[in-house]
Amino acid sequence: MLCDVCKCNDAAVFLTQILEGKMQKVNLCDACSKEKGVQDPTGFALADLLLGIGAAEEIEKGAPTQKCAVCGFTQADFKKTGRLGCSACYITFSEGLGSLLKAMHKGTEHIGKLPQRAHREIELSDQMRTLSENLRKAVAEENYETAASLRDQIRKLETDLASHS
Numbered sequence: 001m002l003c004d005v006c007k008c009n010d011a012a013v014f015l016t017q018i019l020e021g022k023m024q025k026v027n028l029c030d031a032c033s034k035e036k037g038v039q040d041p042t043g044f045a046l047a048d049l050l051l052g053i054g055a056a057e058e059i060e061k062g063a064p065t066q067k068c069a070v071c072g073f074t075q076a077d078f079k080k081t082g083r084l085g086c087s088a089c090y091i092t093f094s095e096g097l098g099s100l101l102k103a104m105h106k107g108t109e110h111i112g113k114l115p116q117r118a119h120r121e122i123e124l125s126d127q128m129r130t131l132s133e134n135l136r137k138a139v140a141e142e143n144y145e146t147a148a149s150l151r152d153q154i155r156k157l158e159t160d161l162a163s164h165s
Contacts, residue, residue: 003029068092121161128157 001011009029016025067074073085075093084090090097114122131154138147 001027003027003032005029005032005035066092124157124161128154128161131157 003009003011004027006029009031011027012030013028013033014025015028016023068085068089069092070088071085073089073092075096078084078089078093084093131150135147135150135154138144138150
């Protein structure tokens with residue numbers, strides 16, 4: 001298989017991206033992979049290689065000296081590595097990342113699996129919020145029997161939540 005860049009040497013590095021359900025492959029020879037910085041993670045612009053030259057410029061819509069307040073990562077760092085420094089970088093560089101992430105993935109929101117334990121805790125927390133709001137309303141309406149029942153349910157939920165922690 002020939003290199004997709006120089007079209008003359010045999011490919012030795014194979015990169016794959018799935019974009020909107022379609023697989024895109026980039027095949028590079030050793031010389032082109034070194035030239036593109038694939039083997040040197042500090043000089044490799046993953047977004048440029050996978051999405052086409054200049055695609056990483058999409059993230060640079062903000063100020064060129066913009067830095068993440070948490071980790072100090074810059075847009076230039078992202079362009080070099082193809083990765084962000086921390087979760088706060090997504091907020092810091094959100095303006096330019098939106099279109100880039102849409103091009104690379106199905107969407108811009110992570111919809112993943114949670115451990116079963118986390119589902120139960122989220123469910124219990126939601127029930128607690130609902131019961132607390134209903135308790136507040138019952139007390140405001142001076143419906144003390146309902147309020148007492150809700151208070152007892154909240155205490156039981158608090159015990160359940162404590163046992164899950």
